[in-house]
Amino acid sequence: MTEINDDHIPASESLKHLAEVHGVSTEYWDYHGRLASPRRATLVAVLAALGVRARDEEEIEEALKEHDIAPWRRTLPPTVVMRAGTPSSVVVHLPDGASVTLRVRLEGGGERALAQTEDFTVPRQVDGILRGRATFSLPGDLPLGWHTLVAQVGPARGQAATTATAALAVTPERLELPDSLGGRGWGAMAQLYSVRSRRSWGVGDADDLTELVSFLGDEGADFLLINPLHAAEPAGAMTPSPYLPVTRRFINPIYIRPESILEVSRLSGPRRSLVQWAVEEVQETNLNAEPIDRDAVWKAKLEALEVIFAEGRSYSRQRDFERFRAEQGEGLERFALWSALTEKYGPLEEWPSTLHDADSAYVANEAHGLAERIDFYAWLQWIVDEQLARAQATALESGMALGIMGDLAVGVHPRGADVWSDPQAFAPGVTVGAPPDMYNQQGQNWSQPPWSPEHLAESAYAPLREVVRYVLRHAGALRVDHIIGLFRLWWIPEGMGADAGAYVRYDHEAMVGVVLLEAYRAGATIIGEDLGTVEPWAREYLASRGVLGTSVLWFEKQHDGWPLQPEVYRHLALSTVNTHDLPPTAGYLADEHVELRERLGLLSESVDQVRAEARLERDRMLVRLREHGLLGESPTEREIVEALHRYVVRTPSALVGVALVDGVGERRTQNQPGTDEEYPNWKIPLADGAGEVVLVEDLPGNVRLGSLLAAVREEIDLRS
Secondary structure, three states: OHHHHOOOOOOOHHHHHHHHHOOEOOOEEOOOOOEEOOOHHHHHHHHHHOOOOOOOHHHHHHHHHHHHHHHHHOOOOOEEEEEOOOOEEEEEEEEOOOOEEEEEEOOOOOEEEOOEEOOOOOOEEEOOEEEEEEEEEEOOOOOOEEEEEEEEEOOEOOEOOEEEEEEEEEEOOOOOOOHHHOOOEEEEEEOHHHOOOOOOOOOOOHHHHHHHHHHHHHOOOOEEEEOOOEEOOOOOOOOOOOOOOOEEEEEOHHHOOHHHOHHHHHOOHHHHHHHHHHHHOOHHHHHOOOOOOHHHHHHHHHHHHHHHHHOOOOHHHHHHHHHHHHHHHHHHHHHHHHHHHHHHHOOHHHOOHHHOOOOOHHHHHHHHHOHHHHHHHHHHHHHHHHHHHHHHHHHHHOOOOOEEEEEEOOOOOOOOHHHHHOHHHEOOOEEEEEOOOOOOOOOEEEEEOOEOHHHHHHOOOHHHHHHHHHHHHHOOEEEEOOHHHHOEEEEEEOOOOHHHOEEEEOOHHHHHHHHHHHHHHHOOEEEEOOOOOOOHHHHHHHHHOOOEEEEEHHHOEOOOOOEOOHHHOOOOEEEEOOOOOOOOHHHHHOOHHHHHHHHOOOOOOOHHHHHHHHHHHHHHHHHHHHHOOOOOOOOOHHHHHHHHHHHHHOOOOOEEEEEHHHHHOOOOOOOOOOOOOOOOOOOOOOEOOOOOEOOHHHHHHOHHHHHHHHHHHHHHHHHO
C-alpha cells in the first residue's frame, strides 16, 4: 500500500488516539534523551498487525467505535490475573435485567462463591440488545494457582440462561530470595556450547555442564548462568544464535552426550563401533579455537543417536519415556511432528502448501506416515531432559544455592515450530527488535515475530506459562532476556528499518504475574535483563515484585559520565563486569568493541570519536578503581580484570556474576549485535588470550581463573 510507505504525512490525532487505546505508544524517549514519535506509516502498519484497519479517517473512526463496544459483547474477560493478598474485582456483562452469580472453581478442588458489589454503570445498546454489567469482589485470600471463574447468567426477555467461564490466575505478590543464598550469592556465566572437554563432540553438552557445575560448586559458586538451550533446526543449516530458536519450550538435542544414554551399555560391539566412529568425526575439533561447526556436530550426533534409539528400551525405561511424553502432551507431539516434517521437506518455505496448516487433514496424514520419526524426536527431548536433570542435581549436591540459571530468549524463529504450531499466537507482518542505542546506532531487528497481546489473554497466557514452566524444570533461576518485553516490545513493520518501529504495550501486570507464579511453583529466582532503554518505573515495578534486574559495570554511569559508585548499585540485581554482547573484559580494555564495529561498518559516528570515547571511559574506570584502592599505577591486564570484579563485589547487589571468558583471558566477543554472516556470532569456543583452547578439564588448574575466583571470594568474605 502506498500509504504505508509514505513518510511525509504526519499522523493525525485520531490515528494517535487509536494507536494508544490499542497499546501502541505514540511517543518514546530515545537513547539521546529526546522525545521521539513513530511515523504515520509505522502506526498504520503496527495497527494492522494487531488486526486493526486504520488506513484512512473512516477506518479509524470505525475502529475506535469497535474498541469501545467490544468488552460489552462478552460476559467475562478472557483471563483475570490478580495478586494473592490483594482484593480485586471482576466485571460481568450480561443482558439488562438478567440475574447472575459468579463463583471460583479452585485448581486444587472446591468452589468459592463471590459477592456482588454495587455497580451503577448505565446499560448500553450492543448489537440491538440492551446490556448491563455487574461487578464482583475477588477476595485476597484466594490460593495461588490457576483457577476458573464461572458465571451463570439467568434468562432475560426471552433469552435462555447461559454459563460463561474465564481463567483466573492468582499470582505471588513478590518472590523472595531463597534462604540458601544467605542474602547474597555469586556465580559464573558461560556459553555452554563453547565450553568443551576432550570427550565432547565439538560442542559443549550436558555432561560438560555437569562437570562445570561440580567444579564451580566446589569453588563456592551459587549458580552458573548459561545461554538459552532452546531447540534449533533438526535438519539443514542450524541457526547458531541461541536467541533465535525454533521453539522456546523444548531443548536443542545437540546438547545430548550420546555415550551417557543408558541404552548404550546394551549395544552390541558392531553397533557401539558406529557410535565411536561418529564421535571421531568431530572430536578433534575440541582442540582448536576455530568457530564451532554445529552442522557437522549435529550430523555426527544424529548418526549415533539413531543407532541408540533403534536399540529400544527396557520395560521400565519405555514406561518412563511414555510418561514424559504424556506429561508434555500436545506441545511435544507437535514439535516432534514439525521436526519430522522439516527433516523430510526442508525449511518451512519449501513444504507443500497443504502442510502449512498444522491442523489440516494433510498434516494428520503425514503424521501417520512419520510416526517412527515423531517417536525419535520425542525421545530426544526425553534424553536431553534426563541429562539436564542430572546436571542440576549435581549442581545442588556440590553446594550451589541456585544451581543452573537458565536463560529465556525474547522470541522465536519466524519459520519455526512455534509459529507453525500456533500461528494465531503471533502478530503478522512485524518483527521484534530495538531502537537505536549507543552500541547499536542503527537499531536492531531480531527477525522474531511478537506474541499477539490479544491471543495471550484469550489463551490464559498459555504460551508464556508453558515456556517458563519447561525452562524451569531443571534450573534454580531464570534470566529473562529483554524482560521489558513483558511490558512493551519494539515492533518493526516488514520492509522498514529497525529505527522505524513503535513500542507496543503488553499487560505487564498479567505477564509478570504469570512468570512469578511459575517461578514460585518451581522454587526459582527470576532475573530480568533490563539493559538499554528502560523507564525507571518499570525497574521499580520489577523490584517491588522481587524480580532482580541486571547491572553491567560498563553501562552503570553517573549523569556526568563517570562510573557509578559501587554503593549506589541496586540490591535486587545480578551485577557483572560484562555481557555476551560485548567483548570479554580483556578485549574491551583493548577497544575490541570499537575496532570490530569499525571493521564491520556498524559505526554511525567517526571511528576516531568512538575510540576517544572508549579511551575516556576506560581511563575514568581506572581512576575509579584507584580511588577504591583496588589498583596500582602500572597494573597488568589480569590485575585490572580482578580489580573490576572486586569493584562489582563491593556493590550491594544480591547476585554477582563472573564470566568464564574473563577468568581464562579470552578476548573474542561471542556476539556482535547488528550482524549476521559478517561475524561468527555464537560460534566462538572457549580459549585464552593467546588463542589456545581451554577445556573443562583445564579449568581447575587454570592459574588465571583460580586467581580471579579467589579474588571474588575474598572480596565477598570482606563484605560479609
